[in-house]
Every structure is written in C-alpha cells, then in structure tokens.
Amino acid sequence: MSRELTKKIQEIMSAEMGHIGVFIVSKQCRDLGVDPEDIEPEDLNDLAKALGKVMLTFGGSEKARKVEREIKKLAN
C-alpha cells in the first residue's frame, strides 16, 4: 500500500512538473520525517499541504490547490 501511495503522489507531481516532481516528493517527505519509499495514509494530510505550498512557488495557486486536493483524495 505505502509504495503504491508513493507512486501515486509521484505521478501527481510529475504530471505537473516532470522529473523534478519526483524529487520534490522525496524532499518534502524527508523534511517532514516521512520515508519517501514508505508513505502511510496518515502522512497524506501534511504531505498534501507541504506539496501544495511548493506547488504555489513552482506553478501558481491553481496548480497548488489541484495538487493538494488530489493528494488528500488518496486517503479515501
């Protein structure tokens, strides 16, 4: 399950950012103390916020909201 979550989050980010998206997922995970290879459902909320914030910097508010929404949806 956890590896599956990593893959899905990487897919969401790389759809917006290309290969840099994958790096951003790892970087935010490590900053939050989450193992990027082992993302758990309970990590999703914080991670969605963190990645949304980064996306704001890289792609503007619309993209940021989209990324945050899509990652939070993975918890369901």
Add this chain to the structure above:
Amino acid sequence: MKLIDRKKEIEALENYFANARDGSGKLVLLSGEVGVGKAALAFELMKRHEKDALCIYTSVQKTKTIPYAPFLNNIDEWKGYVKTLDLPDRLRRELFSTTSISEFNVGLQERVFALFEQAFKEISENRAMIFFIDNIHWADTGTLALLSHMAESIKNMRVLIIGAYTSNVLQNDKFSDFTEFLTGLMMKDMLTSIHVENFWREDVAEFIRTFLDVESIDNAFVEKMQKASGGNPLFLDYAMDLFIKEKVVRRRKRLVISLYEINIPSSFEEIITRMLNLLPKKATTILRYASVQGTTFLMDVLKGQLKMREEEFRRYISLLEKEGMIYPVDEERYGFIHNRARDIIYETCVKKKELHREIADLIEILHEKDINTHYLELADHYFKAGAWKWASRYAAKAGDENLKLYSLGDAIFAYNMALTAQKMEKEEDTTSTGKLLLLLGNTYLLSGRWEEASASVHEAIDIFEKEGDTAFIINAYIALGDIERERSNLNEASDWYQKAMDLAREELDNRAIAKAARGLGYISWRWGNYESALSMLAEAEKISKELKDPIYGIVMVDTGNVHSALGDLKTPRKYYLKGVEALQESRNLWDLARAYNNLGDSYLQAKEWDMALEFFEKCSEIAKKAGLNNFFGWSLFNSAEALNAKGDLDAALTYLDRALPILEAMKDINGLSGVYRDYGLVHLKNGDFKKAETNLLKAMKYAKEADNTDMILDTKTDMAELYIKKGEKEKAKEILQPAMQSAKEMDARKRLERIEELLKKVK
C-alpha cells in the same frame, strides 16, 4: 500601481530586510500571476528604506541580450559604494570583451562571480542593500547561476535580494532553466518565497477608492469589477485608466455617469482594443508594425517600415511611452510593456506575411554588421513569410551559433525549424537535409535525448547512403556508436564503431580512424579489456596529436579511465588534467564535464572527500550551464558518495533524490546503477540493512544490464560488506571469492585490495 492590503506580504519582506540589515542576508522570491503586484510590493519596501539602504532595481527582458545583464545594468548606481575603485571596470572588462561574451568561457564564470561577490560585500560593509530583480523567469542561465551563487554568498552580508517571477508561466515549461534554478535552491534549503494572490472583493473596493481618491464607492460597481477582473490588480489598473481616458470616471469624484451606463470590459483584450481606439491612427499603426516584430522591436527596422519623418516618429513613440504601452529596452530596442497587449495587437494585423518578409529584409540590410545576433529572428520572420529557403538557411546558422554556445535547447529548436523549412521548399536539397539531421542528432545526444538522437542520425544515414556520401556515412556511424555507448548498448556501439573503422581505413580517413579507435577503446575499457583499450586509445592519441584534432582531449580522459580501473591513483589524474587543458581549448564542454567528474572520482578513490566534492561541483556547474543532463545527474550522485563518506547522510540522500529522476528520465542505466549503489551505501552506513540490500540489488541489476564490469565488481564487494555487517559471513564469502577471481583477471589492483581486506574479515 497602488499597493492595497498587502500587509502580510510587506511584513514578511520587512522581516527579511531587518535580518539582512543585521547581517543575515537572503534571497527572497516573489511569485504570482501576471499583474498581481509583485513589483509593487518590492517597490514599497524600497520606498520605505530609501534612506537606510542602497536600493537597486533591475528587470530581465524577455528578448535575450547579454549574459548577466540584470546584474550589469546598474553598475553606475552602486559603483560609488565599493572600496576597490577599479572593481566595476574589471567587471565590465570581463563581460564586455567580445570573446568572453559571445562564446562560452570556462574561467569567466568563476571570475565574474568572485567580482560580484566582492562588490556586494564591499557595498554591504558600507550600507545595507536591497537588490530587486523583476521577471527572473526570463533570466539567462548565467544570471540564474549567479543568483544561486549570490544567495549563498550574501548569508553574512547586509543584503536582501528580491526576485519576482510569474509562477503560472512555469506550467508550460517543465524543464526550463528557471525550474532547475528553483529546484537547486530547494536542494540547499534556500528557497524562500512569498506568493502574492489576486485581490479579494474588499481589496478591489479599496483599490478603486484609492484610484479615484474618494471615500466610498458603489457596491454594485465593485461587484462588477471584481467579477470582470477576477481580482487581478493589473486588470483593475488598466480598466480604471481606460475609464478615465474614456471620461467615464474622474479622480476625486465618484462615478461621472450612471453605473448602469458604464461599459465594464469583460477581458484584458477588450481593454486594449478600447485603448487603441482612443489613440491617434498613426500611433496604432506604429503599434501594429511593432507587434509583428515581437514583444521587443528594433527601432531602425520599425522606422524603415513606416517611412515616417523622424520628428513625427519620435513624437508618437513618446506618446505611446506616456500612455504606458511601450518602454525603451536599450539603445536599439523598445518593447511592449505587456506581452498580452502585443499579442492582441498582432492579431488585428492584416498582411502579416508581407510584413514579416519586409522586417526580415530590413534586418538583413540594417544589421549586416551584427547579423549573427539576429539569425533566429531572421529565420522566424522568413518562416512566417513562407520564404522557406531563407528561413532554413538562417535557422541552421542560428542552430550552429547556439550549439557553439552550448545553448542546446535553442540549437535543437533552430535545427528543427531549418528542417521544417527545408521540407517545405519544393526543391529540397537532400545533402543539406542529411547534414542538418546529423547535426540535430549530435545535439540531441549532447542533451541526453538519445532516442531522438538515434532517429535523426538513422534518417541522415538513409540520405547519405542514397547519395553515396562516404565521409558523412562514417561520421554518422560514429555518431550512432556514441549514442549506443551512452545508452549502454555496448555491443551495438561496438558494431557501429567497427563499421566506421572499416570504412575509414578503406578511405584512409585518419581523423575518422582516430574517432573510431577512441570509441572502440572506450568499449574495451567498459568490458574490462584494459590491454586492448590502451592499445586502441594509443592509436587514437597518436593520430589526434599529429593532426591536432580536438579528439585528443577525449582520448586523454579515456586513457585516464583505464589507468584508474587498473587501480592506479596518480596516473589517471595526469591524463585527466591533460584532457582538461585540451578540452578547455577546444571548448568541448561535454567531455570537460566528464573530465572533472572523473577527477572527482579519482579523489573519491583516494578518500579525499573535499577535493572530490570540489571537482564534482565543477562538473555540475558546466553540466547545468551547458544543459548536459547526464553529467548533472552523475555529479549529483557522485557528490552523494563523498557526502556519505563524510558522514553527511541527509545531504547525501537529498543529492540522490535529485539525481534519480533525472537519470530515470534519461534511461541512463549506468547512472542508475550508481545512484542505487549510493543509496545502498547510505543505508549501509545508517544501519538500515534491509534498505541497503534492496538498493544494492537494484544497483546490481542495472550494472549487469549496462554490462559495466567495474560497477558489478564494486556492488558485489558492497554486498559482501553488507553481509559481513549483518554477521552473515558465509554469504559474504560466497560473493567475495568469485569477485576476487574477476578482479585478478581484470588486473583491477585497487579493487582486489578491498576484496582481500574483506576476505580477511570472513576467515
């Protein structure tokens, strides 16, 4: 533009400035969509501190000018604040000497960075500084590299650098230099940004009240303006300005006419169209002609098209400047203040084809002396005019110029344009198409786009074979060998090099013999046949030395690699340094990056971590500047190995996280084996044996796929070390004994020493 309700943002900037004034300088980025008021924020901060800080404003132009232009534009404003009086002149000398500015100069960057660093240090000793650069998303790679460098350098200076950029333009430009710049800052935990949002309804009301200088405003009007603008301050600013020009509203009055009679524009396009209708006809004609040139336009060309009297022309230009439509870019050019305005005006133009042709012809006549700086512009205008032959000719020249500068993305764009134009031409010159395809293939190869490289070169070979052009066929075979070599398809690479060698010997083409021998030598090294590698490389060295062929530098690096594989620590460095010297001279950045990477690797072997990091950093800088993605990835994971050895595991992981997606995207299996090996080593060090094993196994899988004997041996030895640490000595022994045999067969002395050390532990 008025600064409305930006308390939170201005407070954040004030805090950053207060810290900077106390000696903790920083680079802060302002992001947000076009017209949201990023610059207004920075200007407000500068206004507040004009007495206690030196405030410098500069802006990046969309049209490429000279590298580092944003930093250079304002030397006169700060030169009075530096102690070293000749410093500004030294900077100018470095940057404006014709050779250094137009061609890639390896040492230039270091000298320029050091001079700017010194300048900022001296200024900050004198007084605090706010340095604001607008539109940094358009900056050239040099400026971005300098900004990254300065972000680190100003940490202990009284300097606040503010960079503003439009965040929504990045969406369409996933691999741009700017995105890479942001990522680089993030890697070093130096990415500080403030995102500026559009206005809420209350802000719109306050904006309109402030604009009109009134105390209250009709709610319904605010509502409509909010709806039309989406809260975008630029839209509001332009719309209010339009209403004043249309005499619908007046300052210090509320609405002059009834709210229901106001025709609120529904789009930015409508605002511009209505503004154009208010201008004199000749002024709109000027704008239309200018828009065909682009977002910036050459004044002499524009004048040549309009055939207007000088005085009249100047008058209308001043009017348009006053109306906020255009601005002077430099001595030659003006530009549209807003690109969207230019696009809207361009759409209204008729007879565009004729106008593009006229512009191209005028540029050729008026800019004969500096025509090389206009190649792409000319190609673009001739292309849009349907003059395919000329479009192709200039696009190819633009490709060559960009390739020379290692601006690979631009070179690929130009060559593709040349090919498209050539195919549109009724009587296509096939030889010339073949040559262009070969050039394009080699440029794709440099960018690490191997599949596209292979497709282009194969297409070129088809043409050359039909034409029977042997010299080009040999070169194309060598190019295919290089492509397959980079893809780690060593058998295929060897076949192509051999085919090239056979044909070259038949044709007595010595240069081609040297190139093919070098290719075959490289493959032998990768296969662990060091004797054969040294013999092929010696042949390449002899010929290239005699012919003074630039391949000599490459051969030196390859020879160093063989000696390194043989376990020698010092001899490889001698070869690498010889290689560096020759490669700098021939401006071969690809192999120069490789030489620095390998020098770093030789220090890794010697356990001199800081030296290793220094050379990997050099490799990374060149790779980034020249767009060599593979070397950028390699320098990252090699740096990770040094950082891991130094005990900085977190930094090592960050570097590996960054390298992995780059090399995955390129399908660089050799690089991937290196990345996973380093992940394994980091986890081995932090005691996570399960992860160490998983990653080392992945490394082994890729190393086998790449047929990389050195890497297979190294990873096997790492696995053995892992099992020893886990207490599984038998497993370790099972690996080490055959590994020792392989090392002996390959005569890999250094590797053999390590295996013997480990074997002692399992006995």
